[in-house]
Amino acid sequence: MKLDWLLYELRRVGLVGLLTPVLIILFFSSFGLLMRTNGVSPDRATRAVVAGLEIGVATAAGLIAATIVTSDSLLELHLSLMTRYRTTFARRLALMLGWTALVGIGTTLVVRLIGHELAPVSLLAQQLVWLAPLACFTGVGALLTLLLRSRTGAAAVLAGIWIIETLLHESFGASSWLHPFFLFATTYSASESFWLGNRLELIALGLLFGALSLIWLKRNPSILLGGEG
């Protein structure tokens, strides 16, 4: 069966892996509900859901991407098989991205159904709220793991990026040269004119980093052997 790999990879990801983005969005949404019951305006409460998608789910995807690049304990054996490792890696990445995308789309639809908006744009453009940071974090996570040859090192740098972008969000919003790298623009600057450009630039960066990772794995498939783990 051609899709045997899908069932195998789904079992490998396991319930914890699949539930992670769902739990994150539920956690942030419960904060939004808590804020609403405390009398906070619907717009501000909805920003908790935006933060869940943009800061929570996307960052978790980056951490997972950094992990799955090297998470095969039989990597050495895998490198000797017909199916190339970069194919397996691309499948795992696609599976993770596909599942996270479903969670993102579902969240935007639910928010619309209950009468709120994640951003002041059309429903289709609202998908960029999660898609842009997801693409960028995933690409950066994969590339960092190859660069550092360490998934934990990559996760630490991602955590650093997360902190820097969150705490210095005002600088990222105010400096035009930082706009292409502003991962959390919807949470902090949703109504700014640079928002759409920022989203497209982040997706381009993510695609670039993802492509570089795959090319690197193609040219040097044994790069992950003997790394820091």
Place this chain on the structure above:
Amino acid sequence: MMHGIWPALFGATRYEFRMQLRRKSIWIATFLTSLLVFTGLRNPWNFRHDTTLSVVVAQWAVVCNAFLPIVFGVLLADRLPRDRRLHLPELLDALPAPSGSRLAGKYFGSALATAMPIFFIYFSGIIYSAFDRHDPVAIPLGLAAFLAINVPGLLFVAAFSIVMPAILWVPLYQFLFVGYWFWGNLLGPAYGIPTISTTWLTPIGGFAAAGFFSQAGEIMTMGGDAGSVWQGAGSIALLLASAALALFIAQRYLTWQHARQ
């Protein structure tokens, strides 16, 4: 085998320290994140010369402790899973070294090594203060502040980062840890969300900084009249006791898990 406890502990500590210190990613990730620390407004070079040296040192220690432990905790999260992945427990269990000593050695060795880049970043600010103020007292004062403010927080973070991945998937733990850091340290009670920030259990070390070196109003994230010497000592004791408890429970859990196999 009581006589094997200390040699196993020192041996494991030395080995883990050397292994962790050689990881390039520890240095790269910590120094990259330190860019955030250096952009702050409470660094030694941002204070006027009439500010008391102990306040400058305490502020710098808290600033370093507010951000760098995030990278520190994430970097330590793979230590136990790495052993499992390489099937090391099966090999090491065949040796006479007690598993408790090995876990403690892993804890002290890897925590000490991962704290080295943080110490260098912190100490660069202390050396700057010593030269800038022509006051060599900054060096011993800086070392004392690091021991009182940074080390308890780092030991607290290290304990949970080493033991929690025994039961949690590593990326999930890393995500939860960074989220916890924002919630439990940087998010003040004024936001309206219940938080343990500004309590004794805050590893940033605000109570130790205010109690031993400064005053609450001068320390980031601290406020009000909190920050006596006793509160500082209580905070340090609580952080260290929590770390010891986490390690103890983890040791019992790992032993139970081993007995089930």
